[in-house]
Amino acid sequence: xxxxxxxxxxxxxxxxxxxxxxxxxxxxxxxxxxxxxxxxxxxxxxxxxxxxxxxxxxxxxxxxxxxxxxxxxxxxxxxxxxxxxxxxxxxxxxxxxxxxxxxxxxxxxxxxxxxxxxxxxxxxxxxxxxxxxxxxxxxxxxxxxxxxxxxxxxxxxxxxxxxxxxxxxxxxxxxxxxxxxxxxxxxxxxxxxxxxxxxxxxxxxxxxxxxxxxxxxxxxxxxxxxxxxxxxxxxxxxxxxxxxxxxxxxxxxxxxxxxxxxxx
Amino acid sequence: xxxxxxxxxxxxxxxxxxxxxxxxxxxxxxxxxxxxxxxxxxxxxxxxxxxxxxxxxxxxxxxxxxxxxxxxxxxxxxxxxxxxxxxxxxxxxxxxxxxxxxxxxxxxxxxxxxxxxxxxxxxxxxxxxxxxxxxxxxxxxxxxxxxxxxxxxxxxxxxxxxxxxxxxxxxxxxxxxxxxxxxxxxxxxxxxxxxxxxxxxxxxxxxxxxxxxxxxxxxxxxxxxxxxxxxxxxxxxxxxxxxxxxxxxxxxxxxxxxxxxxxxxxxxxxxxxxxxxxxxxxxxxxxxxxxxxxxxxxxxxxxxxxxxxxxxxxxxxxxxxxxxxxxxxxxxxxxxxxxxxxxxxxxxxxxxxxxxxxxxxxxxxxxxxxxxxxxxxxxxxxxxxxxxx
Numbered sequence: 001x002x003x004x005x006x007x008x009x010x011x012x013x014x015x016x017x018x019x020x021x022x023x024x025x026x027x028x029x030x031x032x033x034x035x036x037x038x039x040x041x042x043x044x045x046x047x048x049x050x051x052x053x054x055x056x057x058x059x060x061x062x063x064x065x066x067x068x069x070x071x072x073x074x075x076x077x078x079x080x081x082x083x084x085x086x087x088x089x090x091x092x093x094x095x096x097x098x099x100x101x102x103x104x105x106x107x108x109x110x111x112x113x114x115x116x117x118x119x120x121x122x123x124x125x126x127x128x129x130x131x132x133x134x135x136x137x138x139x140x141x142x143x144x145x146x147x148x149x150x151x152x153x154x155x156x157x158x159x160x161x162x163x164x165x166x167x168x169x170x171x172x173x174x175x176x177x178x179x180x181x182x183x184x185x186x187x188x189x190x191x192x193x194x195x196x197x198x199x200x201x202x203x204x205x206x207x208x209x210x211x212x213x214x215x216x217x218x219x220x221x222x223x224x225x226x227x228x229x230x231x232x233x234x235x236x237x238x239x240x241x242x243x244x245x246x247x248x249x250x251x252x253x254x255x256x257x258x259x260x261x262x263x264x
Numbered sequence: 265x266x267x268x269x270x271x272x273x274x275x276x277x278x279x280x281x282x283x284x285x286x287x288x289x290x291x292x293x294x295x296x297x298x299x300x301x302x303x304x305x306x307x308x309x310x311x312x313x314x315x316x317x318x319x320x321x322x323x324x325x326x327x328x329x330x331x332x333x334x335x336x337x338x339x340x341x342x343x344x345x346x347x348x349x350x351x352x353x354x355x356x357x358x359x360x361x362x363x364x365x366x367x368x369x370x371x372x373x374x375x376x377x378x379x380x381x382x383x384x385x386x387x388x389x390x391x392x393x394x395x396x397x398x399x400x401x402x403x404x405x406x407x408x409x410x411x412x413x414x415x416x417x418x419x420x421x422x423x424x425x426x427x428x429x430x431x432x433x434x435x436x437x438x439x440x441x442x443x444x445x446x447x448x449x450x451x452x453x454x455x456x457x458x459x460x461x462x463x464x465x466x467x468x469x470x471x472x473x474x475x476x477x478x479x480x481x482x483x484x485x486x487x488x489x490x491x492x493x494x495x496x497x498x499x500x501x502x503x504x505x506x507x508x509x510x511x512x513x514x515x516x517x518x519x520x521x522x523x524x525x526x527x528x529x530x531x532x533x534x535x536x537x538x539x540x541x542x543x544x545x546x547x548x549x550x551x552x553x554x555x556x557x558x559x560x561x562x563x564x565x566x567x568x569x570x571x572x573x574x575x576x577x578x579x580x581x582x583x584x585x586x587x588x589x590x591x592x593x594x595x596x597x598x599x600x601x602x603x604x605x606x607x608x609x610x611x612x613x614x615x616x617x618x619x620x621x622x623x624x625x626x627x628x629x630x631x632x633x634x635x636x637x638x639x640x641x642x643x644x645x646x647x648x649x650x651x652x653x
Contacts, residue, residue, distance in 0.1 A: 187282060190313035190326060193275050 310380025
C-alpha cells in the first residue's frame, strides 16, 4: 500500500500581523508551521498504513528549500519518506499550477493507492489544490472526509456535510481531503525526531518532472490579484427588543424596503 | 535560557515542551481537582520515548543521564508539577536498579520502564522513619530462597500505579543502618497490597499511597547489591534523584514566573498595565533572577552526576535545597503579582504554589539537605587540614 500525503508549509497565523499601510501580511519573523489540517492528513496516512499492516507513507510538498523543516517534522511522527518539489520555476504558483506540479510529482512516484490532503490551507483557504490534483490525475476525490476505512481495493469514507454526513464507497486510487474530526494527530517521538534530523529528503525540480514549463509558477498561473484589502469591520446588527407581537411587525417594516431594493 | 545543551538535549526539551503544551495543559486543572492518575499522559510519554531518557541504550533507553532527566522534568513541570511526577518518581524508583542492579536485574526490569510500559516507585519512608531513614521497621527475613517482607511504607509516590517497587527493609536487627537492604518487589506479589491514597495539598495528579507487606515473599535474586547495603543504596539513589526534584522545582517556578509576567503585562490599573509599576517590576526581576540561578545549579549538579564523579551528595543537596526554596518563593510572589485573581482557581498560580511546597519536603526535607551539605563542607575542611593544606 502506497499512501501519499500532500502538505503545505504556512505562516503560523496566531503570530501573523497585518501591515496597515500595504494591507499585506507581515511574514518577516513569523514562524512557519505545517498547515494544521495537513497534520490530520499525515495522521490518517499513518493510521491507514497501520490498519493495512504494511506499506509506506510518503509526504510531498512544493515550496522553497525551507519547506524541508516541515517535511522533517512530518518524518518525526513516523512518515516513511519525504519529497520536496522545489525549483525557481515553481515560484508564484497559484492553486492551478500548484495542483499541476504536485500531480506531476505524484505521477513520478508510480502506483499510489491513496492521496491525502488537509481540507484547506489556513493561509489561502482556497481548498482547491487537493481536488485539483485528483482531477489532473484522473482519480476520484472526496473532500471534507471525517472518517475513512480501507477495504481491499476500496475505501469507505464519511463526508461531512452541513446537514449531516454522506457515506461513500470509493474505488482506489483516490484522493481525500480531511477535516479535523477525523483523528487526533500524534506527537513526534524522540527517536522519530532523531531519525528525521538525519533523513535524506529527495528534491525534485522542474527537470525531474514530466511537465510543460508554460504551466509552471507565476507564468502558468491564471489567477491575477487585482487588489488586496482588509474588509471594514461592520457593527453587529440591529436588535429589536420587546414582546414578539411588537417586534416582528417592526422587523418586517424595516426589512421590506430592503428586500424591495428601495433602501440600502 | 538553554545554553550548553547538546542538540539531542535541545530536541528532548522541545518535545517535552510540546507534550506539556498540547497534552498536559488541557487536563492539568481537571486532574488537580479530581486527583486522578494521569495514565493518558503517561501513554504519551511512552509513545514519545520520554520514559527512558536516563536509561542506557542497552536496556532500551535513550542513553542519556541526569541532564536528560532534568531537562525533561523541568519542561513537563513548567505546566504541571503533579503530572510530571509520574515520570520523575519513576526515575527515583529506577535509580536503585540502575546503580546497584546486576546485569540480570537490569535486563529484566529496565526495558519495560524505558519503554513506558511500567512505572517504578521507591519505598523508604514509614510512619516512624522519615528524615531518620535508619529507623525503618519494615523487615525482610531470608527464608530458604525467599525474603519474607513485613511492614508498612508510607507516602509512596506512584504507589498503586507502579509495577516495579524498590523497597528498603531491615534484614538484620541491632546493627543500625548496616542492617538495612534494598529489594525489588513486583506489584501483584502475594502479600503486597496498597493502603489509603493520600488527599494532598498539591501535586494532586500524583498518586501517594501506603504499601502494605504481610508475609510478602520475593525471590532472594531480588536483593539489590548485598545485604546491609540498603542505606547506601538509598543515599546514592538520592544523590542521583535530587537534581530531578530540583528540576521539577525550577519548572514549577518558571511556569509561575511566565504566568506572572503575562498577567502583569495585560492587567491594567490606574489606566496602565501593572507591569509599568516599579514595585511590580522589581518583584518580576527578582523572580526571574532566582529562577535562572536555580536552573544553573540544577544543570551544574546534573553535569557533575553525569561526569561519573562519586562526590555527589553535596551538589545534589545544594541543587534540591536552592531550587525548591526558589520555587516556593517565586510561586508565592506569582500569586501576589496576580493579586485576588492569583488566589482563585481560575488562574494556575495558586496550584503552582501548592505544588511547589512539596519540593521543600520530599526526598529529604530542606533541613536534611542543609545537614548533608554542612557535614560535607566540614569533612572537606578537616580533610584539607589533615593533608596540611
